[in-house]
Amino acid sequence: MSSGWYLQEMETFFQQWDEKIHDPDLKAILELYNIKQYLDARMRLTAWTEEQFIQYQERCKEIPPILGRYFSKVSNENLQELCEQIDMIYLGDFWQLICDYKVYKRISPEVLARVLEAKRYVVWSVLRYKELVLTFGQVITEHLMRNPGTAEELLSQFLEAHRNRKPVYFPAEFTPKMREQVLWHYVDREDANLNYLQLLEYSQSSPELPISDKLKLQARRRKETLQEKLFAGGPGFSYGVEVTFKSIPDGSAEEVYREKDHVYSYAYSKEWLQENLDYPTLLNNFIYLFKYVDLCFRCTFVSQQAELSPLESVMGVHGKQDYPMGTHFRTKKMRTSLQMVAYCRELQQLNIQIEDIFHWFFETYLKEEFHAEGFIYTPPSPSTTYFEKCKLLASAIDGVLKQYRLFCEDGQIDRELLEISSGHIVFQDVPSTVPNKYGYACSPMLQREMDLLFSDQSMMAYTEKTKSKYHTLPQLLMAEDMKKEDFKYYQQGNLDWLIERGSIQIDADGYLRINRTRTAVLGDLFYNEVVCPNHYDKNLHDQGDTLFAAGDMYYESTLFSKPEQDYLNYVLNRSKFTNGLDLRNKYIHDTCPLDKETQAGDYIELLKIMVLTIIKINEEFCLGNP
Numbered sequence: 001m002s003s004g005w006y007l008q009e010m011e012t013f014f015q016q017w018d019e020k021i022h023d024p025d026l027k028a029i030l031e032l033y034n035i036k037q038y039l040d041a042r043m044r045l046t047a048w049t050e051e052q053f054i055q056y057q058e059r060c061k062e063i064p065p066i067l068g069r070y071f072s073k074v075s076n077e078n079l080q081e082l083c084e085q086i087d088m089i090y091l092g093d094f095w096q097l098i099c100d101y102k103v104y105k106r107i108s109p110e111v112l113a114r115v116l117e118a119k120r121y122v123v124w125s126v127l128r129y130k131e132l133v134l135t136f137g138q139v140i141t142e143h144l145m146r147n148p149g150t151a152e153e154l155l156s157q158f159l160e161a162h163r164n165r166k167p168v169y170f171p172a173e174f175t176p177k178m179r180e181q182v183l184w185h186y187v188d189r190e191d192a193n194l195n196y197l198q199l200l201e202y203s204q205s206s207p208e209l210p211i212s213d214k215l216k217l218q219a220r221r222r223k224e225t226l227q228e229k230l231f232a233g234g235p236g237f238s239y240g241v242e243v244t245f246k247s248i249p250d251g252s253a254e255e256v257y258r259e260k261d262h263v264y265s266y267a268y269s270k271e272w273l274q275e276n277l278d279y280p281t282l283l284n285n286f287i288y289l290f291k292y293v294d295l296c297f298r299c300t301f302v303s304q305q306a307e308l309s310p311l312e313s314v315m316g317v318h319g320k321q322d323y324p325m326g327t328h329f330r331t332k333k334m335r336t337s338l339q340m341v342a343y344c345r346e347l348q349q350l351n352i353q354i355e356d357i358f359h360w361f362f363e364t365y366l367k368e369e370f371h372a373e374g375f376i377y378t379p380p381s382p383s384t385t386y387f388e389k390c391k392l393l394a395s396a397i398d399g400v401l402k403q404y405r406l407f408c409e410d411g412q413i414d415r416e417l418l419e420i421s422s423g424h425i426v427f428q429d430v431p432s433t434v435p436n437k438y439g440y441a442c443s444p445m446l447q448r449e450m451d452l453l454f455s456d457q458s459m460m461a462y463t464e465k466t467k468s469k470y471h472t473l474p475q476l477l478m479a480e481d482m483k484k485e486d487f488k489y490y491q492q493g494n495l496d497w498l499i500e501r502g503s504i505q506i507d508a509d510g511y512l513r514i515n516r517t518r519t520a521v522l523g524d525l526f527y528n529e530v531v532c533p534n535h536y537d538k539n540l541h542d543q544g545d546t547l548f549a550a551g552d553m554y555y556e557s558t559l560f561s562k563p564e565q566d567y568l569n570y571v572l573n574r575s576k577f578t579n580g581l582d583l584r585n586k587y588i589h590d591t592c593p594l595d596k597e598t599q600a601g602d603y604i605e606l607l608k609i610m611v612l613t614i615i616k617i618n619e620e621f622c623l624g625n626p
Contacts, residue, residue, distance in 0.1 A: 007045045010035050014056055021066055026082055029070050030090040033097060036063045071101040076111045083115050083122065091125045099131045109139040116143045123147060127168045137171030144174055144182070151186030154179055155196050158209040159578075161318045176210050183211065187218050194230070195317035197223040202319060202579040239263065241331060243338040245270050245346045253289060264335065273346060279360045282352070283618075286611050290339045296532035297619045299612055301336045302567040303329040306527045310457060323570040323577040340604050340611075354607060355379035355393075361614050362400060370621045374413030375403050386599035390592065393606040394572070394584040397613060401425045404559065404617055408433055427565040428558060434623045436555035439531040439544055440562065446552040449501050450526040452494055453519060460494060463487055474523065477504070477514045484512065517543050525553075530561040534623055559616050571605055581605065 013020055013031060020028050039060045044053050074082065086094050098104055116123050116139070123143055126132050133140060144150045157168045170179075183200065186192055200219040205211040239262035248254065251272035256265045268289065276282075286292045294300055307328035318324075344354050362377040377400060380392050402421055406413050408431045441447055452458050453473050460473040465486050470476040484495055484506075495512070498504045503522065505513045521543045525531050533544045533555075547553040560568065569576040572584040583602050586592040592599065 007038065007043065010038065010056075011045065011048075014059060017059060021062070024066065024070065026070075026085050026094075027087070027090075029067060030086075030093050030097075032063045032066060033093050034090075036060050067097065068101060071097055071103050074098070074101075074103045075106050076108050079107060079111055080115050080118065083119065091122065092128065095125050095129055095132065099129050104132055104135055109136055112136050113139045113143065116140070120147050120149065124149070124153060124168070127153075127170065128166050130169050133169040133171050137173040140171050141173040141178070144170075145178060148189075151182050152193065152196050154182065154209060155199055155203075156317075158206065159199050159203050159319050161320045161322065170208075176207065179208075180210050180212070180215065183215060184218075187215070187222050192222060192226065193317075194223055194226055197226070199317050199319050202322075204321070204574075204578050239327070239331065241334040241338055242266070243335070243342045244268070245273065245342055247271065251275075264331065266335065266339070268342075270346070274350065277350060277352065279357050280365070282347070282357055283361065283611075283614065285343070287615060290336065290343070292336060292608070292611060293615055294528075296528075296535040297615060298528055298530065298532065298561060299564045299567065301329075301332040301608070302563040303570075304527065304529060304563065306454070306529075319578050321576065321578045323566065323579055325579075336608055337601070337604050340607055344604075344607070353379065353382060358610060358614065361618075366617075366621065372407060372621065374407070374415065375400065386596060386603050387587070387592065390583065390587040390599060390603050390606055393603065393610060394587045397572070397606065397610055398425050398584070400610075400613060400617075401427075401430055401559075404620075405430055427560055427568045428562075430559040432557040432559050433620055434534060434557060436533055437557045437623075438561045439525070439533055439548070439553050439555055440529070441525055441552065442554045443552045445501070446522075446547070449498065449503060450522050452498060453503060454523055454526045460487075460491060463491075473498075473504075474514045474519050477512050478516075481511050483510050521547065529563050532561075559620065564612070564616075568609065571609060 009031075013035065021032070024032070039057055048056075083094075098107075112126075116126070123140065126136075126140065153168070154170075156162075157170075187197065187200070197219045200211065201216050201223060203209075203211050203216065241264045243266045245268050248267065248269035249271055251269045253269065254265070254267040257263075258265060273285075287297075291300055303324050303326070305324065308324060308326040312326040347354060356379055359377050359379045362375040366372040366375050377396060378392075380389050384392070402418060402425060403413050405425075406418060441450070452460050456471070458473070461470045461476050462468055463476070463482070463486055465482070466476060466480060470479065476482065484492055487495060495504065499506065503515055503518055505515055507513050517539050521531060521536075521540055531544060531553075533541050536544065544553065548555060556562075558565075566576065570580045572580075572582070574580040574582045574585070581602075583592075583606060587602070592602070
């Protein structure tokens with residue numbers, strides 16, 4: 001409910017106070033309860049005088065006795081009738097008062113059962129109050145088994161990600177076996193929701209909500225059937241990516257967005273590739289041609305929170321442990337995967353296997369360039385099936401990371417020690433030899449500062465003078481001469497705070513100016529979720545140290561940054577994300593799909609990870625050997 005609107009309604013209520021409280025009906029009682037909540041929280045209209053506010057607070061002291069008298073008369077005889085009168089916005093307040101005044105002790109299970117059956121959405125409010133659930137567990141359980149909304153409420157409570165959702169208490173009588181039974185019935189329903197079926201497909205079983213593999217499979221099959229029906233009439237909105245190698249004699253690359261079919265088209269020069277077949281250049285193509293990493297050697301195809309639109313963040317059903325995927329992420333995934341497919345085909349036509357380049361990097365380049373001996377990488381033969389390639393490559397990724405970890409720790413690779421090392425690689429534990437390699441935000445103050453400056457939800461970039469011309473406050477202040485009075489009063493408090501933080505400065509003429517060094521670092525951190533001080537110039541590096549000294553940022557030294565670690569966990573396992581591809585475990589344990597096309601796609605994903613690993617290891621050696 002809008003607090004401003006409700007405060008105005010409160011003022012009207014106080015003006016009619018005597019009339020309202022003389023013989024209050026249920027609506028007036030629930031309004032009184034909300035008035036007390038607002039005033040106890042010291043919420044008020046700016047137009048109220050202090051005397052007026054104190055007067056309202058005095059009136060507020062009369063409310064508890066009024067509520068007590070009213071609810072002392074609520075019983076089996078009138079509960080169902082009262083429930084028929086409640087506006088949806090007050091439903092939770094009503095049951096809160098039922099608990100506060102112990103009315104539930106006078107209510108019989110039979111009456112509550114009739115209330116729940118009369119309006120089936122009432123149970124979702126009842127479940128938020130532990131006293132009601134403990135008192136009426138059997139009645140609530142019997143109702144939940146019949147209520148068509150129970151399955152989605154179970155999935156929402158135990159699997160779905162929420163922001164500030166009130167807890168729900170399911171009765172102990174509603175056993176885990178019953179809950180799974182409800183889910184089985186839901187999967188077979190014609191009106192099953194695709195989003196919840198997908199949530200169920202990628203879920204993890206728990207004692208509170210057991211979900212068998214058979215149930216997950218049934219959810220997947222049902223989802224696929226519904227998708228076929230849904231898209232039978234056409235694909236709706238579509239977008240895509242295409243990647244080609246063609247004749248471009250000057251060696252340039254072409255990047256075009258075709259608005260008519262929403263396709264990003266990338267074309268690369270066959271001539272340039274044929275003239276530059278040395279292995280260092282072929283690997284560098286992933287950096288400078290395909291842009292697998294940015295100028296700070298951060299992976300560019302990870303999911304980033306700043307790339308999610310407001311609609312993508314709130315629409316749909318998202319699991320508590322889902323890897324976030326929006327349109328930007330899917331487009332980047334398509335681009336980098338198709339680049340790898342096209343590149344491998346071109347190289348094969350030139351009698352070069354991509355994994356032979358990997359072999360050269362580990363066993364020749366590292367030894368000759370950095371005297372790093374002992375790295376082993378064994379490429380598969382060209383005739384190896386995709387299934388075998390995936391199995392070997394998934395294992396090889398683990399192997400080279402274990403080798404690198406030993407090299408970091410001991411300065412050499414002890415083969416015998418490597419051979420007895422049986423544990424899985426944990427990506428966050430793979431070290432770096434570079435001090436303070438990555439910087440991360442760690443204070444709510446810094447997060448607020450970045451949100452005000454860069455978030456698409458911030459109102460700081462809009463002014464009457466410039467309207468919506470600029471997307472962020474730094475863009476606005478770098479392009480326009482603005483003074484504090486050019487902003488609305490509700491923006492000026494944030495401006496003062498940003499001035500205190502040092503992001504904004506006021507020049508001698510009273511104009512607002514952006515602190516470019518500070519906002520450059522904050523923008524980098526906001527959009528990428530990690531900064532790389534070793535790739536900064538001195539001014540930016542010093543600014544990072546200032547943030548660290550203030551407790552706004554902390555440093556870590558690992559091979560992969562946190563966004564990269566999350567991406568690797570998403571692709572290779574399900575240790576962190578329930579919707580992970582789990583490629584390493586699927587191929588190592590022979591539980592992968594038998595479809596050849598799927599295996600070929602998985603191989604491309606694993607190749608991308610090996611390329612990223614090579615780029616990150618090479619960066620380590622280069623930074624350590626300036």
